[in-house]
Amino acid sequence: MSHRVVIDPITRIEGHLRIEAQMDKAGKTIQSAYSSGTMVRGIEMILRGRDPRDAWAFAQRICGVCTLVHGIASVRAVEDALSYTPPPNAQLIRNLMIAAQYVHDHVMHFYLLHALDWVDVVSALNANPKETSELAQSLSHYPKSSPGYFADMQRKLKHFAQEGQLGIFAQGYWGHPAYKLPPEANLIAVSHYLEALAWQREVAKLHTILGGKNPHPNFLVGGVPCAIDLNSDSALNAKRLAQVQDIITLMRDFVDQVYVPDTLAIAGFYKDWARQGEGLGNFMTYGDFPEMGRDDPSSFLVPSGVILNRDLNNIYDLDLNAADQIQEYVSRSWYNYSSGKDKGLHPYDGETELSYTGPTPPYKQLDTDKEYSWVKSPRWKGPDGSIHAVEVGPLARVLMLYANGHEQTQDMVDYTLKTLELPIDALFSTLGRTAARTLETKLIADAMPMWYDNLIANIKAGDTKTFNEERWEPSTWPKQAKGVGYMEAPRGALAHWIVIEDGKIANYQAVAPSTWHAGPRDANGQAGAYEAALKGHVLHDPKQPLEVLRTIHSFAPCLACAVH
Ligand code: NFE
Ligand code: MG
Numbered sequence: 001m002s003h004r005v006v007i008d009p010i011t012r013i014e015g016h017l018r019i020e021a022q023m024d025k026a027g028k029t030i031q032s033a034y035s036s037g038t039m040v041r042g043i044e045m046i047l048r049g050r051d052p053r054d055a056w057a058f059a060q061r062i063c064g065v066c067t068l069v070h071g072i073a074s075v076r077a078v079e080d081a082l083s084y085t086p087p088p089n090a091q092l093i094r095n096l097m098i099a100a101q102y103v104h105d106h107v108m109h110f111y112l113l114h115a116l117d118w119v120d121v122v123s124a125l126n127a128n129p130k131e132t133s134e135l136a137q138s139l140s141h142y143p144k145s146s147p148g149y150f151a152d153m154q155r156k157l158k159h160f161a162q163e164g165q166l167g168i169f170a171q172g173y174w175g176h177p178a179y180k181l182p183p184e185a186n187l188i189a190v191s192h193y194l195e196a197l198a199w200q201r202e203v204a205k206l207h208t209i210l211g212g213k214n215p216h217p218n219f220l221v222g223g224v225p226c227a228i229d230l231n232s233d234s235a236l237n238a239k240r241l242a243q244v245q246d247i248i249t250l251m252r253d254f255v256d257q258v259y260v261p262d263t264l265a266i267a268g269f270y271k272d273w274a275r276q277g278e279g280l281g282n283f284m285t286y287g288d289f290p291e292m293g294r295d296d297p298s299s300f301l302v303p304s305g306v307i308l309n310r311d312l313n314n315i316y317d318l319d320l321n322a323a324d325q326i327q328e329y330v331s332r333s334w335y336n337y338s339s340g341k342d343k344g345l346h347p348y349d350g351e352t353e354l355s356y357t358g359p360t361p362p363y364k365q366l367d368t369d370k371e372y373s374w375v376k377s378p379r380w381k382g383p384d385g386s387i388h389a390v391e392v393g394p395l396a397r398v399l400m401l402y403a404n405g406h407e408q409t410q411d412m413v414d415y416t417l418k419t420l421e422l423p424i425d426a427l428f429s430t431l432g433r434t435a436a437r438t439l440e441t442k443l444i445a446d447a448m449p450m451w452y453d454n455l456i457a458n459i460k461a462g463d464t465k466t467f468n469e470e471r472w473e474p475s476t477w478p479k480q481a482k483g484v485g486y487m488e489a490p491r492g493a494l495a496h497w498i499v500i501e502d503g504k505i506a507n508y509q510a511v512a513p514s515t516w517h518a519g520p521r522d523a524n525g526q527a528g529a530y531e532a533a534l535k536g537h538v539l540h541d542p543k544q545p546l547e548v549l550r551t552i553h554s555f556a557p558c559l560a561c562a563v564h
Contacts, residue, residue: 003542004020004022005020005021005023005539005542006018006021006365007021007549008038010549011559014064014557014558014559014561015039015557015558015561015562016037016038017037017552017557018035018036018037019033019035019534020033020036020365020368021033021034021539021545027542028538029536029537030535030537030538030548032527032531032535033534033535034366034368034372035375035520035528035530035531036366036372036375037374037559037563039374039559040334040354041062041563041564042352043059043061043510044352044508044509045352046058047059047505047508049505050504050505051504051505052081052082052221052503053078053221055077055498055505056071056072056221057071059508060216061216062510063512063558064215065105065558066101066489066491066558066561067101067207067214067216068101068207068217069489069494070494070510070512070561071217071219072097072219072487073485073486073489073494073510074219074498075219075221075485076486076496077485077497078221079222080484081481081500082471082478082481086222086223086467087223087465088458088463089224089455089458089459090467090468092455093455093466094224095451096206096244096448096455097207097210098289098488099444099448100207100247100251100448101207102440102444102445103203103251103444103445104203105490106394107196107254107255107259108196109556110259110263110438111189111193112193113556114553114554114556115193116169116193117546117553118179118269119186119190120175120176120179120181120186121157121172121174121190122172123175123179123183124154124183124186124187124189125157125183127182128184129150131184132147132184132187133145133147135184135185135188136188139188139261139262139265140257140258140261142257142258144195149191150187153187153190153191153194154187157187173544176546178540180269181269189262199250199254203250205247206247206248209236209243210226210244211224211225211226212225220467221472222468222471222472223466223468224466225467226466227466228459228464230459241456241459245452248445248448251445251448252445252446255441256442259441260438260439260442267420267434268420270431271420271422271426273429274422274429274431276430277431277433277533277537277551278429278430279529279535280388280390280533281308281309281428282306282307282308282389282390283390283391283396284307284396284492284493285302285392285397285488286304286486286488286493286495287302288300288486288487289301289444289447291450291451291454301444302400302488303400303401303404304317304318305317305318305400306318306390307396307400308382308388310428312399315403315404316382316383321484324346325346326379326380326511327344327346327378327381328345328347328350328376328377328379328511329342329379330376330377331521331522331523332371332372333371333373333377333519333520334354334355334356334357334371335351335355335376336351336353336355338353341523343523344522346497347509348497357370358371368520371520372520373519374563375514375518375562375563376515376519377520377521377522377528378515378516378519379522379526387526388526389522389526389527389529389532390516391516391517391555392491392493392516393433393491393492393493393556394433394436394437394439394490395427395428396492397440397492398436398439398440399427408443408446412442416439474503477500477503480500480501482498484496484497484498485498489512489561491517491555491556491558492513492517494510494512494513494561495511496508497509510564512558512562512564514555514557514558514561515563516528517529517530517562518530518557518562533551533555534551
């Protein structure tokens with residue numbers, strides 16, 4: 001039998017993702033890959049029987065990385081089921097909080113969780129600080145780029161290395177020949193890794209101002225719990241609003257001066273990664289960022305739709321309520337369905353019944369002809385009846401915006417491709433996915449002042465309402481109700497489906513972006529996004545499978561979300 005390469009865990013944080021890659025006879029090329037979520041959590045079960053107004057506080061604990069998105073999806077699901085309309089200020093505050101989450105999360109993912117797949121920390125020790133400074137200044141106006149600054153950063157790094165361990169940088173594949181950056185570029189990136197750590201402390205304060213804390217800020221069905229009162233010390237007042245504005249500026253500066261130029265500079269050395277790692281070629285967005293109200297998708301910054309087989313000229317509509325469109329399969333997952341394992345279920349009728357049939361840990365290899373994951377396999381059925389695995393997330397959103405003629409997106413994409421001298425097809429790749437994440441961070445950060453200004457304009461016009469209480473009392477609810485709360489989370493389309501009976505949660509099902517990506521094969525044997533993207537990768541050294549890390553990390557895997 002040919003060799004199988006196993007990486008477990010492949011994620012630097014947030015859960016346990018195991019990749020098993022079946023190599024060809026020569027042992028160099030991945031023939032087929034298997035993605036396994038090796039932990040289970042059961043938050044959907046914990047939610048049953050509870051008051052729907054409390055659901056967000058439990059659902060939000062699905063993840064500590066995308067710290068607020070499950071709270072938002074949850075309050076939106078309850079609002080959809082019970083016909084609450086949050087007031088415009090609440091919507092704008094939510095937009096600002098979601099956007100801050102994106103900027104925070106994408107920057108941290110790039111530097112802390114993905115950059116070291118491209119950046120050789122040990123090589124940075126050989127950089128010349130003066131040449132590093134010249135290179136940095138040629139890339140950006142970021143003020144921290146003097147020879148002295150880089151000499152200091154290098155001293156810090158040398159200190160780690162001399163202690164006999166690289167601390168937070170331990171256990172990399174340093175010296176692997178697939179690392180292509182010159183020492184000076186490596187030193188810039190490692191310095192920005194450390195800068196990003198300090199920067200995020202300030203960024204997190206936006207959530208503490210608008211939601212009381214970070215991670216896991218507070219929400220409220222029907223609005224936001226943050227009161228606006230310019231004359232109160234304990235509400236959102238002029239001082240706090242000014243602070244929010246300063247944080248938005250801090251975020252945008254870091255994106256413009258550090259994240260975007262670093263991405264472009266690093267990408268220039270890795271253009272071969274613009275030709276591999278695509279995977280499915282199918283993309284889906286649910287849409288998000290309403291300018292005014294929840295029920296007006298025409299005002300969404302990110303539109304919704306499905307792209308099949310890279311065809312940007314045909315965008316399919318999607319209906320999250322249609323029983324036959326989105327379904328989850330468990331044919332290869334450790335769950336049972338009462339109607340049998342090969343049937344898909346729409347989330348309103350979804351079931352979460354654990355049924356582990358895998359080997360007893362620790363094990364060498366999974367039997368991937370049987371069930372092999374705690375992640376379910378969501379699929380979308382198109383108008384012609386065919387069932388598709390799809391990619392969600394930054395690349396899907398950038399493609400959707402591009403296809404819809406969104407001007408800033410088209411300008412950014414065209415500029416990036418021109419700078420890197422790459423064709424449009426380059427987007428469908430590992431590099432394209434990582435670059436799309438950077439570009440959408442800029443897009444969303446740049447949209448924040450608009451939502452901020454709209455909020456200020458409302459307040460100035462005398463509207464300080466942040467909560468709509470008219471449907472608060474369960475006596476006003478129907479006996480039975482169901483609803484879907486959807487959003488664009490940093491890793492992609494996220495939705496929670498809720499069924500309410502007699503004022504309590506009768507069923508609650510979440511499908512996270514990483515569920516779409518990490519799921520195993522479905523009843524028809526179709527691979528999920530991670531599995532498809534790895535096929536054909538050539539490993540320079542199967543003992544140091546850096547190539548697998550690059551493509552899997554380009555999706556920003558989060559198994560806490562995927563299994564929930
Ligand atoms: Ni835990 Fe999250 C969600 C995922 S969004 S990180 O939902 O997947 O970035
Ligand atoms: Mg689920």
